[in-house]
Amino acid sequence: MRKTSAVLASLSLAVLALTGCTAAGSDSSLTCDRGDGSTEIRDAVTIDGEVGSAPDVSVFSPLHLKKSTFADATVGDGRTIVDDNQAIVAEISIFSGETGKQVFATSYDESKGQVSTAGYWATQSPGLATVFECATAGSRIVVGLTPDDFGANNLEGFGLAADDNVVFVIDVVDVFLSRAEGALQFNDAKGMPTVVRASDGTPGVIIPDSAAPEKQVEQTLIKGEGEEVAARQVPLLNVMAVGWDDKKVVTSTWGQGPTGDLSSAPTVAEAIVGKTVGSQILVVTPAGDSGPAVAYVVDILGAVTAPTQ
Numbered sequence: 001m002r003k004t005s006a007v008l009a010s011l012s013l014a015v016l017a018l019t020g021c022t023a024a025g026s027d028s029s030l031t032c033d034r035g036d037g038s039t040e041i042r043d044a045v046t047i048d049g050e051v052g053s054a055p056d057v058s059v060f061s062p063l064h065l066k067k068s069t070f071a072d073a074t075v076g077d078g079r080t081i082v083d084d085n086q087a088i089v090a091e092i093s094i095f096s097g098e099t100g101k102q103v104f105a106t107s108y109d110e111s112k113g114q115v116s117t118a119g120y121w122a123t124q125s126p127g128l129a130t131v132f133e134c135a136t137a138g139s140r141i142v143v144g145l146t147p148d149d150f151g152a153n154n155l156e157g158f159g160l161a162a163d164d165n166v167v168f169v170i171d172v173v174d175v176f177l178s179r180a181e182g183a184l185q186f187n188d189a190k191g192m193p194t195v196v197r198a199s200d201g202t203p204g205v206i207i208p209d210s211a212a213p214e215k216q217v218e219q220t221l222i223k224g225e226g227e228e229v230a231a232r233q234v235p236l237l238n239v240m241a242v243g244w245d246d247k248k249v250v251t252s253t254w255g256q257g258p259t260g261d262l263s264s265a266p267t268v269a270e271a272i273v274g275k276t277v278g279s280q281i282l283v284v285t286p287a288g289d290s291g292p293a294v295a296y297v298v299d300i301l302g303a304v305t306a307p308t309q
Helices: 006-010 039-044 118-124 152-157 266-272
Strands: 017-021 045-048 056-059 069-074 087-096 102-105 115-117 139-145 166-175 182-184 194-197 203-206 217-224 234-243 249-252 280-285 294-305
Touching (some): 039 069, 045 166, 115 118, 266 280
Antiparallel strands (some): 017 294, 087 115, 139 166, 194 203, 234 249, 234 294
């Protein structure tokens, strides 16, 4: 592979591989209209091969575009991307519009699949900002970007001419949940925080005026229908932590993209093992050597394992 630009070289939000631990179907309360896409770019590229495997691509070059455009070559029937911060697994190939030659490709290896977000890809190339909107898992998207939308640094990094149009073939291999999804659970534990939710699932945590519990307390607020998270897996989570005493948000991943890192709260990480994907749990950790009491609201959006090398 040629030298890549600094922004495209990283290629992932986290180096994680999909293991299929996700709830089935799309986020039930959310709708999305993808539209028909562009016949211009669809007619300019032929693609053979199954979604998720390295495609056989022919570009009718030289390709000249007045504006960036995209279309679905294949429409999948999996979960819909409804949020720029929603975790996805995507395989990507890039081609020169001038010569038709491939200049980059991801591994197309399920054991090395990269977890990213649509928002992440937009930071890598501005022309990708709307490409993932309302796309579904199992889809193959063909994209044509003008030099300005691909970015001058990227053109230089891939050894392309400053006026070269660029073709992306993007396989949306999987899409994870954007929020907890399942059955609301009844909890009668007194003195625990109350959790309310905005329309997009963002939680609000109301801490009671009573003293924090002296031992860790856990509640399942929403029970998802996905697989149970195994100890060997890394969960994909949205997390909000609120201090019990000052009632202030300590940290939140909402609006930033999911995390798999709960190293700062190991007992909370332990509480997630055995819970089902789609669940929302509340964990209150008592005051101690690690600091003051904290209430954690955790949405379990999926689970993955570290990839093979």
